[in-house]
Amino acid sequence: MQDTVKAWLENGTIDVFLGYKKVDNHPLPHCFTKARLEELEDLVVSPDRYPLEKIATHMTTAKPEVKIGMLARDCTQRALNVLYIWNQLDPEKIQTLNVNCCPSPLKEKADCSYLRPATVGDYKKEKGVNNAALLEQLSEYGQEERLGRWMYEFQKCIKCYGCRNICPVCFCKECSLEHEDLIKTGALPPEIPVFHLIRAVHMAGRCIDCGLCEEACPMDIPLRLLYRKVNDIVAQVFDYKTGTSASQSPFNILGDSVTLEPKPIQLTGTDS
Amino acid sequence: MECKLVPSICSYCGTGCGLLFEVIDDQIVNTLPMKTHPVNEGKLCIKGWNLHEHVNSFLRLKQPLIKTFGRFIKADWNEAIGLAADRFRNIIDQYGPDSVGVLVSAKITNEENYLAQKFARAVIGTNNVDHCARL
Numbered sequence: 230m231q232d233t234v235k236a237w238l239e240n241g242t243i244d245v246f247l248g249y250k251k252v253d254n255h256p257l258p259h260c261f262t263k264a265r266l267e268e269l270e271d272l273v274v275s276p277d278r279y280p281l282e283k284i285a286t287h288m289t290t291a292k293p294e295v296k297i298g299m300l301a302r303d304c305t306q307r308a309l310n311v312l313y314i315w316n317q318l319d320p321e322k323i324q325t326l327n328v329n330c331c332p333s334p335l336k337e338k339a340d341c342s343y344l345r346p347a348t349v350g351d352y353k354k355e356k357g358v359n360n361a362a363l364l365e366q367l368s369e370y371g372q373e374e375r376l377g378r379w380m381y382e383f384q385k386c387i388k389c390y391g392c393r394n395i396c397p398v399c400f401c402k403e404c405s406l407e408h409e410d411l412i413k414t415g416a417l418p419p420e421i422p423v424f425h426l427i428r429a430v431h432m433a434g435r436c437i438d439c440g441l442c443e444e445a446c447p448m449d450i451p452l453r454l455l456y457r458k459v460n461d462i463v464a465q466v467f468d469y470k471t472g473t474s475a476s477q478s479p480f481n482i483l484g485d486s487v488t489l490e491p492k493p494i495q496l497t498g499t500d501s
Numbered sequence: 502m503e504c505k506l507v508p509s510i511c512s513y514c515g516t517g518c519g520l521l522f523e524v525i526d527d528q529i530v531n532t533l534p535m536k537t538h539p540v541n542e543g544k545l546c547i548k549g550w551n552l553h554e555h556v557n558s559f560l561r562l563k564q565p566l567i568k569t570f571g572r573f574i575k576a577d578w579n580e581a582i583g584l585a586a587d588r589f590r591n592i593i594d595q596y597g598p599d600s601v602g603v604l605v606s607a608k609i610t611n612e613e614n615y616l617a618q619k620f621a622r623a624v625i626g627t628n629n630v631d632h633c634a635r636l
């Protein structure tokens with residue numbers, strides 16, 4: 230790994246490399262450069278993930294021609310695909326060093342922070358939604374119960390905007406979550422379920438299921454599950470797999486035209 | 502192009518969440534929670550998330566201002582501290598030391614808090630010391 234990055238930096242394939250460096254035992258995101266090649270000795274694959282893609286977009290904003298290399302887990306790859314599609318990053322300028330990550334035939338268990346066993350308290354078990362539940366398990370609850378459980382989760386929200394801030398594919402200049410007509414400014418807690426549903430709708434065709442939002446949520450709201458449901462519907466209706474489909478998302482209203490035809494609708498269980 | 506991720510501690514409240522400043526070409530452009538920090542474990546509140554904004558804010562005070570005839574005029578530290586001391590002197594002479602109170606903070610060190618109460622008790626001569634966590 231070190232050798233590859235070193236070669237890339239030396240032969241000019243990339244100008245900078247985003248990876249992780251151990252600092253006092255904390256794996257922190259770090260930008261490696263040709264000027265300080267010796268730092269590469271401390272390059273690590275961190276189980277604690279940061280949105281490297283998002284840092285890359287900030288760097289690109291500052292200097293569009295910069296060529297960036299980065300350590301890429303599977304979720305990083307998916308996020309990059311979405312960012313390419315939405316013209317936030319130029320694939321020509323990004324070089325990835327892939328690490329085998331999510332569960333696969335080669336590797337039964339992923340090694341990232343997301344898969345650490347979570348504990349669910351008794352109260353949450355009784356009233357809320359288990360973050361580790363599968364969509365099918367949720368549909369076992371009746372509609373009313375399911376709504377009640379989601380509302381229990383939503384009312385905990387402290388409106389920190391962490392879910393949006395950490396999300397690698399949230400890049401809009403003007404965010405609907407700060408739009409006065411949709412979400413009242415200065416009001417806490419946010420109006421529910423509107424706040425969460427607005428974000429959920431916007432994650433259709435965008436969310437690549439990395440789980441960073443849920444990790445950043447101080448209130449342990451099962452956000453990943455919510456957006457998974459949304460993208461499950463997108464997959465069913467438009468046959469579009471966010472993060473892996475190479476074409477523009479069916480929700481790109483900024484582009485010339487919608488490129489995907491909706492599939493004939495056969496909705497099942499869309500009411501969660 | 503230089504991009505640094507600088508570990509720091511949130512300066513807003515006494516919790517002291519760990520965070521990283523994203524510094525691109527010497528400009529702080531973003532704040533990220535430190536995932537492995539034992540206090541906040543990768544989470545922040547809305548204030549912490551926006552910490553970089555007050556660093557860069559054009560409203561930020563970088564030098565003392567003295568209010569003269571209703572307007573704030575830029576001053577140097579010696580002048581400002583001298584003026585504050587004179588006013589304290591006048592107030593204490595006229596109304597007694599208990600007319601002054603000292604508010605300390607959760608975001609300063611123990612030693613600074615110690616100094617502040619010492620200042621209240623020994624210099625000003627009052628026991629009026631309180632703390633933001635009690636407000």
Ligand code: SF4
Nearest residue numbers: 396436437439440442
């Ligand atoms: S899982 Fe959360 S952080 Fe990741 S892409 Fe989806 S919404 Fe964004």
Ligand code: SF4
Nearest residue numbers: 386387389390392446
């Ligand atoms: S991260 Fe959680 S608490 Fe913060 S705004 Fe998002 S849902 Fe609400």
Ligand code: SF4
Nearest residue numbers: 511514517518546549
């Ligand atoms: S992020 Fe919020 S809770 Fe944490 S130290 Fe800052 S103000 Fe306090």
